[in-house]
Amino acid sequence: MMSYGLTTRVLHADRQGDIEHGAVHKPMHPSAAYRYDDVNDLVGVFQNTRAGYSYARQGTPTTAALEAKVNLLEGGRGTVSFATGMGALAALFTTLLRAGDHLVSSQYIFGNTNSLLGTLQALGVEVSMVDATDAQAVAQAIRPNTRMVFVETIANPGTQIADLAGIGELCRERGLLYVVDNTISTPYLYRPAVHGAGLVMNSLTKYICGHGNALGGAITDTGCFDWSNYPGISEVYRKGDPANWGLMQLRKKGLRDMGATLSSESAHRIAVGAETLALRMERACHNALTLARRLAEHPGVARVHYAGLATHPQHARATEYFGVGVGEGRREPRYGALLSVELAEGLDCLAFLNALDIVVLSTHLGDSRTLALPAAHTIYHEMGPVKRAQMGIPDSLVRVSVGIEDTADLVADFERGLAAVMDVRRPAA
Ligand SMILES: *Cc1c(COP(=O)(O)O)cnc(C)c1O
Numbered sequence: 001m002m003s004y005g006l007t008t009r010v011l012h013a014d015r016q017g018d019i020e021h022g023a024v025h026k027p028m029h030p031s032a033a034y035r036y037d038d039v040n041d042l043v044g045v046f047q048n049t050r051a052g053y054s055y056a057r058q059g060t061p062t063t064a065a066l067e068a069k070v071n072l073l074e075g076g077r078g079t080v081s082f083a084t085g086m087g088a089l090a091a092l093f094t095t096l097l098r099a100g101d102h103l104v105s106s107q108y109i110f111g112n113t114n115s116l117l118g119t120l121q122a123l124g125v126e127v128s129m130v131d132a133t134d135a136q137a138v139a140q141a142i143r144p145n146t147r148m149v150f151v152e153t154i155a156n157p158g159t160q161i162a163d164l165a166g167i168g169e170l171c172r173e174r175g176l177l178y179v180v181d182n183t184i185s186t187p188y189l190y191r192p193a194v195h196g197a198g199l200v201m202n203s204l205t206k207y208i209c210g211h212g213n214a215l216g217g218a219i220t221d222t223g224c225f226d227w228s229n230y231p232g233i234s235e236v237y238r239k240g241d242p243a244n245w246g247l248m249q250l251r252k253k254g255l256r257d258m259g260a261t262l263s264s265e266s267a268h269r270i271a272v273g274a275e276t277l278a279l280r281m282e283r284a285c286h287n288a289l290t291l292a293r294r295l296a297e298h299p300g301v302a303r304v305h306y307a308g309l310a311t312h313p314q315h316a317r318a319t320e321y322f323g324v325g326v327g328e329g330r331r332e333p334r335y336g337a338l339l340s341v342e343l344a345e346g347l348d349c350l351a352f353l354n355a356l357d358i359v360v361l362s363t364h365l366g367d368s369r370t371l372a373l374p375a376a377h378t379i380y381h382e383m384g385p386v387k388r389a390q391m392g393i394p395d396s397l398v399r400v401s402v403g404i405e406d407t408a409d410l411v412a413d414f415e416r417g418l419a420a421v422m423d424v425r426r427p428a429a
Contacts, residue, residue: 006073006188007278013069014271026065026271028264032056048248058256062264066271067218070208073187073274074200076220078247080255081267085183085203086112087260088217092179092201093117095253096232096246099124102146106132106162107391108155110181111379114391133314135166142170147232148177153185153192153321156365157340157375157399158392159305161314164321168195177225183207183366188281189322189334198225199246204262204270206366207337210280214269216262219254221247280368280404282324284337287370287410288402292339294411300418302396303342308335337402338365340375342394347421349374349396355420358405358413365401370410375399 004012014026034053036042044050053060059067063081071079082088097103097120105117107129117127128141132151149171151162164180171178180192183203192200202208204216227233228242237249255261262270292306307318323333343349353361353372362371363379373379375397380388402410 007275009072010069010277011275013072014065017065017068025268026062028268029056029060029062030264031060056264057259057261058251059261060264060267062271063262063267066204066216066262066267066274069271069274070187070202070204070218071220073208073277074182074202074220074222075187075191075193076200077223077243079218079220080247080251081204081262082217082219082255083260083262083266084215085201085205085217086116087258088201088203088219089113089116089181091250091254091258091260092199092219093120093125094123094258095249096177096230097125097147098232100126100145101148101232102126102128102143104128104130104138104141104146104149106130106151106155108132108158108160108162109150109152110156110183111383113152113181114383132162132167133160135163135170138163138167139170142174142176146174146176147230148179150179150181152181152183153190154307154318154336154338156184156338157305157379157397159307159312159336159338159340160392161307161318161321163317164190164192164195168192168197171198172196175226175229177230184338185322185336186277186281188277189285189324189336193222193224196224197222203366205364207281207284208277208366209270209273210277210366210368211269211273212364212367212369214266214273216266216270217260219247219250221250278324281334281337283404284402285334287404287407288337288339289335290407291400291402291411291414295341295414298415298418300344300347300422301341302344304339305341306335306339308333339400339402341398341400342396343398343418343421347396347418348424349398350377351424352417352421353398355417356413357416358409359400359417365399367401368404370403370405371401372398 045052067079130137130141178197179199180197181201186207200220227245233245289308295301296304319333323331359370359372376395
């Protein structure tokens with residue numbers, strides 16, 4: 001199977017294992033517990049000397065089948081799934097960092113992750129937030145007790161692109177664990193392992209599921225990080241091949257002890273969604289680029305934030321990092337499906353959103369449908385104006401998660417919305 005393309009391998013992944021009754025999909029296993037005829041096998045599962053399931057909080061055959069697919073997408077050594085992306089991040093930070101450790105994080109991160117870092121600080125973890133578009137800023141923040149560097153690939157909602165290569169190089173030189181949240185780029189456009197990320201987090205709720213009908217998260221160990229020198233691994237997991245230590249601790253401490261376990265039902269839905277990741281991303285990236293170009297020229301728009309535009313400050317970097325193979329060793333850039341728009345001075349972004357017809361006014365992203373919301377009024381409301389300014393989120397910013405609708409319909413909907421608010425502004429004759 002190794003020589004086949006990504007979509008072929010994901011589609012046929014389940015069949016590589018044994019599926020009951022010749023089922024084409026891995027079944028949903030609802031059982032909370034798993035039994036063995038010979039108690040020695042049960043003992044072996046508990047002592048990690050034998051593969052198998054014990055209690056479903058630590059996974060089921062259905063979650064394992066999904067983990068294999070996500071792992072295949074990321075080209076990893078192993079993957080653990082969680083109930084949500086936040087469940088995955090909470091498990092990652094709390095099991096690998098201790099009071100007195102220092103974390104360097106990008107300041108351009110998902111709002112809830114930002115809030116989670118506040119919780120970590122309250123537990124005694126030191127956190128520095130830096131402008132990760134500049135690897136120098138990360139380098140300057142490093143302290144003797146720094147253990148981990150955390151970044152996102154394409155920031156939401158501002159679309160800043162971190163210096164993923166520079167930070168990877170820095171982490172390798174300093175022996176730091178480099179963690180990348182790959183949710184917005186997806187493993188279809190980018191594999192953080194190419195720049196040395198040791199752990200990759202994906203919110204499966206977003207593009208990988210793609211249909212807004214299940215929540216999930218995953219952490220993949222890429223095999224790039226040497227766990228033998230990592231002080232945060234407990235004595236009990238310092239056994240056998242050090243390459244397995246990190247994921248073992250994440251599965252045992254992060255999943256078993258904290259219990260944010262993905263249900264088999266959700267795992268199945270996400271696995272079905274993952275089969276069409278490439279198709280959906282192709283269409284959504286095309287729609288996003290088309291829309292970004294049209295909006296950038298529109299008199300009702302002051303600014304479009306999208307790395308596919310030549311005016312984006314990290315356009316060249318994004319062109320280098322994100323793309324897909326198009327045969328014969330050729331590669332084409334793709335810039336993702338998330339963009340944000342600032343309307344021209346005096347135009348009311350709320351009225352604009354209300355004038356849209358197809359676009360769904362909703363939070364969430366990575367859905368097949370195009371979704372939009374006013375970022376400062378909603379997902380970044382709790383943060384307040386000072387923090388918003390620091391994160392580069394103006395009050396008029398509209399975040400758009402571009403879906404897979406017919407391109408012309410989508411462009412027409414945005415033009416209709418802009419025309420409606422521009423009519424209001426125009427003084428009466
Ligand atoms: C949505 C999101 C998360 C959290 O994922 P959930 O599945 O919603 O918990 C984390 N990081 C990024 C970049 C996200 O967009």
